Amino acid sequence: MLENNHSRPASHQSYEILRDRILNGELPGGSKIVEEKIAADLGVSRTPIRESIRKLEHEGLIVNKRVVKPSEKDLRNMFQVRMLLEGYSAQCAASYLKEHDLQSLHQCVEIGRTGTVEEIMEANERFHEIIVRASNNPVMIDIIDRMSSIIFLFRKTVVFYNRPHLIDEHEQIYQAIKARNGEKADRLMKTHLQADLEFCLHLLGC
Amino acid sequence: MLENNHSRPASHQSYEILRDRILNGELPGGSKIVEEKIAADLGVSRTPIRESIRKLEHEGLIVNKRVVKPSEKDLRNMFQVRMLLEGYSAQCAASYLKEHDLQSLHQCVEIGRTGTVEEIMEANERFHEIIVRASNNPVMIDIIDRMSSIIFLFRKTVVFYNRPHLIDEHEQIYQAIKARNGEKADRLMKTHLQADLEFCLHLLGC
DNA sequence: AATTAAAAAAATGTATACAAATATTACATA
DNA sequence: TATGTAATATTTGTATACATTTTTTTAATT
The missing domain is CATH 1.20.120.530 (GntR ligand-binding domain-like)
Known part of the structure; x- marks a missing residue:
């Protein structure tokens, strides 16, 4: 569950969490990324999650709703x-x-x-x-x-x-x-x- | 008004429209980009517009809710x-x-x-x-x-x-x-x- | 058993409502 | 006039509901 407090927006927090999980291998290459699952997991709605996923897509860490597995x-x-x-x-x-x-x-x-x-x-x-x-x-x-x-x-x-x-x-x-x-x-x-x-x-x- | 038809998603259509407007100078450097205005203008809700704005931000064409004005x-x-x-x-x-x-x-x-x-x-x-x-x-x-x-x-x-x-x-x-x-x-x-x-x-x- | 079609389920795309944060205005005071 | 502050309006962030598309399952046929 994310902090509701005076911290960064939920979309940004979830971005950082997802990014970490990908980089440390918790979400290994090839994992399917499903908005609703992540949203439930982090205790926020899909809206901010979508945004963080888009950011990760842009960064190249998510491709086609899956964690990237570079060739x-x-x-x-x-x-x-x-x-x-x-x-x-x-x-x-x-x-x-x-x-x-x-x-x-x-x-x-x-x-x-x-x-x-x-x-x-x-x-x-x-x-x-x-x-x-x-x-x-x-x-x-x-x-x-x-x-x-x-x-x-x-x-x-x-x-x-x-x-x-x-x-x-x-x-x-x-x-x-x-x-x-x-x-x-x-x-x-x-x-x-x-x-x-x-x-x-x-x-x-x- | 965007086509509701069997075309690309509204977020993508609006992305392309906004991009064109920026590139051809219709939206000159420094213009304030307001989600609701754009949404009303293109006849869709804010949701897809937000997404297209984010994409343009990633591309560097929008910075700080304004059309970029490169130094x-x-x-x-x-x-x-x-x-x-x-x-x-x-x-x-x-x-x-x-x-x-x-x-x-x-x-x-x-x-x-x-x-x-x-x-x-x-x-x-x-x-x-x-x-x-x-x-x-x-x-x-x-x-x-x-x-x-x-x-x-x-x-x-x-x-x-x-x-x-x-x-x-x-x-x-x-x-x-x-x-x-x-x-x-x-x-x-x-x-x-x-x-x-x-x-x-x-x-x-x- | 393999293949296809239909049905069901799951996931994504979009609209809307409301909350939180920012920006703007109007006004009071020095 | 300039400056600060309260009130207002605007804009952004998030949740939720529903529509549309995609995927999976199931069943039927060969």
């Missing part, structure tokens, strides 16, 4: 876009990143070597987030954000299985950015994402 | 994304485009030199569309599509004022693709979009 092709396509946008972002980072953010990047690498699984996952996300924000381009950030909810379902796997070289690659990217070598940062980021993708697909037996 | 920065950001994605698409086109599509590209250039204003506008869109589709990446195509509704508001201006060299640039891109020179096609596409952007911004006095 190998889908992932390749999303990673191709990421390579272009994050590669460019890495270039921007090399040109513009301030000392403070550079230090944060370095910290992410450190945590990647010494942290717990949860810490590492968080640091990985942050590493990419810092770089993407360096693009200083909200349109780009938004596109990556939207894809990242789907990609999240995979990064989990990658870190859980502790992909070899992942942190080394981050370190190299960090070094290139620190050395203000944009062209190299771009190239390394693309290679990094390509490796990520292949590792995911391999693990998932694609 | 210079917004345009720069969108064009930056376009440069990356369409540049890559041009590369793909150079590698993979079939003879038939090559001929279509060439036709677009021809029409660009000889057609009426409407024909030229259409040919311009088609030129880019053929190249984007060469990426063979629905995720990428979708991103560009979503931005293109906003960008459309500008391409109109550019063609109306008949930007110098626009068709020459298309021709050069076409030649690079035909020559299977992906790197050059990429570079030319980026330059082309940059020029488009600057021309738009200049015209609009940004």
Whole structure:
């Protein structure tokens, strides 16, 4: 049951709940999404639920009234876009990143070597987030954000299985950015994402 | 009044109507969008109207209950994304485009030199569309599509004022693709979009 | 047993009513 | 005149009812 209180609208609350349930696997890929069921479950009417479902559809997490189950092709396509946008972002980072953010990047690498699984996952996300924000381009950030909810379902796997070289690659990217070598940062980021993708697909037996 | 007939749902019909009205300037940037007004106008209830408004919000055509009025920065950001994605698409086109599509590209250039204003506008869109589709990446195509509704508001201006060299640039891109020179096609596409952007911004006095 | 048609059930689309939140107006006071 | 506040009106958010469409079940026929 949602809070009736002075919180966000029910449509937004239910959006967040559904999103979480999808991302943490509670609603696995392929699950049928039925408005009335969800509404009853969350204790609100169908009206706000519809809205949250539409939002999730737009985000790509729900397709055809079912929780998305991205195909190998889908992932390749999303990673191709990421390579272009994050590669460019890495270039921007090399040109513009301030000392403070550079230090944060370095910290992410450190945590990647010494942290717990949860810490590492968080640091990985942050590493990419810092770089993407360096693009200083909200349109780009938004596109990556939207894809990242789907990609999240995979990064989990990658870190859980502790992909070899992942942190080394981050370190190299960090070094290139620190050395203000944009062209190299771009190239390394693309290679990094390509490796990520292949590792995911391999693990998932694609 | 919408057709009650065996057509698409009212929410979808009203979406398309609203979208058209925004794109053709009938609902100019900054207009307040009020659910009840629109509903009365189109002769349906608020329920389907809400849905279409949400869709337009996702598409970026409505922001804060008002028709979007993109800032210079917004345009720069969108064009930056376009440069990356369409540049890559041009590369793909150079590698993979079939003879038939090559001929279509060439036709677009021809029409660009000889057609009426409407024909030229259409040919311009088609030129880019053929190249984007060469990426063979629905995720990428979708991103560009979503931005293109906003960008459309500008391409109109550019063609109306008949930007110098626009068709020459298309021709050069076409030649690079035909020559299977992906790197050059990429570079030319980026330059082309940059020029488009600057021309738009200049015209609009940004 | 497989295939199809009819019936039933379930789910979605839309209209309407009312509640909650926002914006607007009118008026009082400094 | 400017500013704050109460009253009003407008607009959005949500629940509910019903219509339409889609899916599933059942039964009949080959």
